[in-house]
Amino acid sequence: MFSQIFILSPRGDTIINRDFRSDLPKSTPETFFRQAKTYSGDANPLFNVDCIQFAHIKRGGLYIVGTSRFNLQPAMSLELLDRLAKEIKDFCGVINEEVLRKNFILIYEILDESFDFGYPQLMATEQIKPLIVNEPIQPQPDSVMNSLRPKIQTFNIFVPNTMGSQAVQRSVLNKNQANEIFVDIYEKLNVLFNSSAYVINQSIEGCIQMTSFLQGNPPLKLALNEDLQIGRQQGQYSAGVILDDCNFHECVNANELDMNKTLRIQPPDGQFVVMNYRISGDYAAPFRLFPIIEEISSSKIEVTIKLKACFDAKIIASYANIRIPIPKQTANAYPELVKNAQQETAEYDSNKKIIEWQIKKLCGGQERSLKIKLTLQATQTAHTARKEIGPIAMNFEIPMFNVSRLQIKYLRIEERGNTTNPHRWVRYITQSSSYVCRI
């Protein structure tokens, strides 16, 4: 199993370094970082250097790395690191460099309960909680992962960018916290349009995630749609919610799912994903993009993009960012918004040759449009250059909306005893995963 576990900052500084078996050189963090930097993008999660095996995951910009001299079970080693990251998140509230540096002693404690001689030991938050003596140190409030969200979202694990997530960014060690549970239904949409706005490929990946601060981990009963169906027969059409496939967390008993669409859950502390599902069937895409390209002259192109929000007017997308790559030979580009456009910006990044169109709020039913005037360098003609425009990638988040119509009918807390009725918060969040329009 693991020989060492260490956590490195994005710049390669060691924040945590625990050697369990003392059977590998001490210089492994440097070896790891040097190798990871040789990849043009992110490094492969599993690689070996000089017969030392490195497994790593990247969370909050940090490298969480396990080393070994054995032929590891690859999935298990990465799952373990992921579990460790979740434990740290449960105890510290969030996971980022600042928090880890402030809480490194606490993290050593977690590590030592989670692993002994590199083998996984107690790995559930509620099992470790009684063994922890350090208190988490919260970061300065003004520096909490500064609330600016990245312009182009990197793939993050079902973390809403805009919804008030402070409530779940707490430590499970917080003693006077409310007795409550947060349930989120996240759906990530994957849609591919061709140039005539026709859908070529679409799918949904979703999950039901819980963050439990319930006292005493009481058993839960979660009921889903009555018309829910798992497994799609070929060519079948049904009005109900059909999931192609799904899987469940260890704490879930899904025996009654087929019968009465309920899941029985023995919730651990902190954050966990009750169920993952994927849907490959057709659904109405929440946004439609209509690109029009006109060759004005041999050196000028005009691109017009219309965006339509095809959902209920009561629903508001909290942001929608659109990115349009333009030809490498572009001499100049002017994105023009509609007159009186509000909460909208469009910028041209001349280094990357990309137009960034950002819309802060968008109600259902609304339409927006953007016109881009391109001037090309003399070396290329408009006719060949237009091939280089696109694909247009869109990035958005729509709270309180889900495409699959999967719903939580009720969440019952069984064996409640005398305590007050715990709060149950349910949210729906839809995000783009890969929302692309080709030209």
Next chain:
Amino acid sequence: MRPHYASSIASIPPPKQQQYFEGNRKGEVNELKILVKNTLSEKDDKKKREVVKKVIAYMTLGIDVSKIFPEMCMASYTNDMVQKKMIYLYLTTYAEQNKDLAFMAISTFQKDCKHSDPKIRGFALRNLCSLRFSGAIEYLMPAIRESLSDIDPYVRKTAIMGCVKVYYMQPEFLSNIEEQLYKMISDNDPLVIINAIHALNEILAAEGGMALSKKLVDYLLGRLKEFNEWGQATILDELSKYQPKDDKEMFNIMNLLEERLKHSCSAIVLAVIKVFMNFTKNKPQVYEQVITRVKAPLVTLASISEGNLEIMYTILCHIKFIASKGYNQVFSQDYKCFYCRVDEPTYIKLIKLEILALIACDFNLGDMLNELGEYVTDVDQEISKKSIQALGAIALRLPDLANAIVKQLSSFITLQDYITNEVIIVFKDILRKDPKHIKDCLEIIQSDSVTDQNSKIALIYILGQFGSQIPLAPYILQTFIGVAESVELKHALLTSCLKVFFCRAPEMQEILGQLFYSIMNNENEDIDLKDRAAFYYRALQNNPNEIKKLWQNGIKVDKFLEEQNINKEALLFEFNSLSVIYEKSVNKFIKPAEYFNNLRNKELQDQIQEQQQSTTAEKPDPVQDGFDIEHDITVPNVPIVQNQPNLLEISEQPKQKLIIDNFVLDYRIEVEYFESMWTSLNNGASITRTLARNDIANENAMEQLFNRYRLYNIAAGEEDNVLQMYFYGAHKCQVFFEFEINRNLSTVLLNTKSELEDYAYLAQKYVEDFLKQSNLIV
């Protein structure tokens, strides 16, 4: 009474918060050592915590703080769990380098192993077992044996891991432990069981790990759901080594495990699949059913995995592995799941492209060609190249559909240079296999945007092979002559020019002549190339027709050797292991423990050498205390002075003994002076001994004793059965002592400092002798 000066020394301002990670200089370690030493006597746990935390912060940074070992040992006598946890972490990290001092710490560990709280028992035992030096074993084994039958599972599971730790230090101490470990598999606690399995697998590694009987398998499967995810994955991995005795048993087990495929933990799903595969590997039909059955869970994990990209990658590697073993059609329906997405990192996209290349077939090819065509224009060059390679691989695998692919690839020529470069390489392979496609490649071949070295070689090969069908072939070849290129390229050029010469002699004759001239008249040319050119030249002069005949018996390629090799090797890979990820057999990336031990030892030696160098360069280092005491403890009857190892570069040391008359009678100094000297001096000696006599172990008796030997008390205090006193004296120079009797642990500690280190050692010896005479210590 508390030492009246100690508190004032400790009022050195505590480290400012948040500075743990700043500063990186080794000189700070000395300061830190003083800080720790001084804070030890502090009452305020909060202050102490901060100091200890600072030490751990340094340790994390990789700064060697092993010098502080004695101080940290002393600090371990605390009841504050927060400090204790940190200190134990420190001690276990540096015990290997401070073998001899580590003995000091053992007593605390031992005491805590008997604590009433199982959490503390387990915690102490875990750390005791992590002290990595052989001398600790004799203290370890009794503690482990006792804890194996502790009432609390937390302690038991820790004790089992302790066995594994001992196994790597001194396996002979573990005689007959296997029997007990096998028994512990029937423990009530799942974690105890899992640890016992791990332990048996490590201890019995030479015999292939734990032995699995049918009874054991039934038992573990019966309790499977009691285990956490990692426990289940471990048991399933064990199970994959088991062979059911008949089909009935096999299907029973498989039916039992089937619902585990619905688990969201990929470790469990892959482990189950491995069991299924190993059970059915000799039953092709059932095996194929298994592959069909596990497809959906794999695809689900590969597309969701809670957004855990690293897991996705692992699953995709396994899908590729299954597909490459001849089960590619199983995934053909789901081809859209392997389309790349904008938000995925390169490593995921690359593996997806490899899978797409494997699962392409007649009914999905249309869609897939469009999709792959889109990737060719991706901004990421790696993706672009890989998608071209994928298209090439499909063309090779499905010759009937190759035509469409060649046409599509040809349409990319107007795009970037790197695309053309890659396309040419792919064309070379396609044409080697099926020359008929040459007519669709002509346009791209005759474009002039080939810039990359390997692509040029591929182009030259094509020109030579198909010279008769490519109108411009001789003139394109001509452009390479005399240009500064690699030897490899020139070899290819020579071959191709000859080939074209044989079919288009009139056009080529002059060009070939140019080539011969440029190679043979170049003084700096590679000698091998020159020889080859000369050989052809003379052969052509001699009998061109004979050469032509020899040359034209070409070789037809049916199967690519590379492909065959990969597949054959892949059959031997173990599913759910790193082999699948790296696509290498296990002996290529795993080395035995000894290999790494050598690496580590070398690293350790380098470190010691570095330390010694810096020691000789600067002033003597307290690390040397270690050497001193080593000899003191192992051969207690031999006087240190004579046995002083020369390692320390202080061999000049006077081989003399201090006697009472060397000391100044009634020497007096001020408290403040003592304080400032004690803080400023950082080189000294220190020893720890067992307390042999309790009746005189009190402040008055000690003061009298030291007085008699002309050493004078300046401060004293007692708390929690720990008596702490400070003395001083002067012979040729001043000496200062910190003296402590710990009745809890029955230890006597003496720290000695002096401006001249040699005199500190001598004075230490002097005190030790009179303490022995008084029978306070042995």
